[in-house]
Amino acid sequence: MQYCSKCLQPDTRPGTSFSEDGTCPSCIYYESILKVDWEERIEILHKIIKDYKSNNESQHDCIMGVSGGKDSTRQAIFLKENLGLNPLLVCLSYPPDQVSEVGVNNISNLINLGFDVIISAPAPVTWKNLKIGGFNKFTNSFRSTEMALFASVPQVAIDHQIKLIFWGENPGLQVGDQSFLGKTGYDGNNSRYGNTLSSGFDWMKEIIKDSNKLIPYYYPSEEDFKKHELQIIYLGWFLGDWSLLNNGLYASTIGLSLREDNADKTGDLYGISAIDEDHTPVNQLIKYYKFGFGKATEYVNEEIRLKRISRNKGIRIVEEYDGRLDSNYIKNYCKYLNITEDYFWNKIKESLNTDLFEINSNGNISKKFKVGYGL
16 A cells, blocks of 8 residues: 555555656646646636537536535536526435435525426335445445436436536546546546446346336446537536535535534544435445545545645544444444344455455454555
């Protein structure tokens, strides 16, 4: 395990690779944007919009996926108020026994702000069976739900004949998963090569025999994208102040509800990420035991790159909060999947990255690495 020489990005993040001097792709990108002419980027954005509006037959200028959270709230307002667009928002809804009250309030907030919103709600029984199957097979119940999340927006775009799709950050630049990189910094059409979408459907077909029930999970093919002239644009590439904290602060001023539990219970430093349901904190814990980093690392990395905290302070924060999770989150997660907590922890230990962690004689998991230094 190696850490970036500038931030706390480990080389265990899927899809990343460091430069010869030990710098992660995200730090390289953040250094490059210090010299960016942001007005020029906005001009590029206006030209893209003009080209697509001139060929648009829908009453909506563009389409965007939303959860009602910090990023989608900020993006929706920017499209409407700064760019003068009439976006159609698409929300992939979680089933009633997974969605949080905060999540319901936040999507309602977007509707009350004057946006047209389509709610995509895959059948709860199929959804749950796929989550159970994903956890049993990969110790990852989110593999199928992320497939549906990615698929929902281009599916609706095709149905409504809308060619221009907006998403938030470019994971290839702003997080470091280079499998997402497209022809330009704002091109999102290569998202199909990311870790989730590239994993395929075969395992899902083993669980759900009726292929018609899997329609909400099918990401349109490259041929579909070309036929319907779909183009995904990463809006974060055009915004110089795009960050987890900045987006959260902005969205909070226009009605965003936050998670009430503090970082001691969730590992989320500010309670502003993935607040539409309560399974994601569990997924962050699982990710921590697989890759050696959690949500606190992602917050801290941005703050280090923006020079708002030092790397040493970041180390102390990550040591304190990565891998933190209140037992009630695990209990409710297990209840939803119809599994015992013993089975949950046994699966965690089966998928444990033994290069990074070890199981003590008392059955507890402890890390081998030192944050900021590695193994």
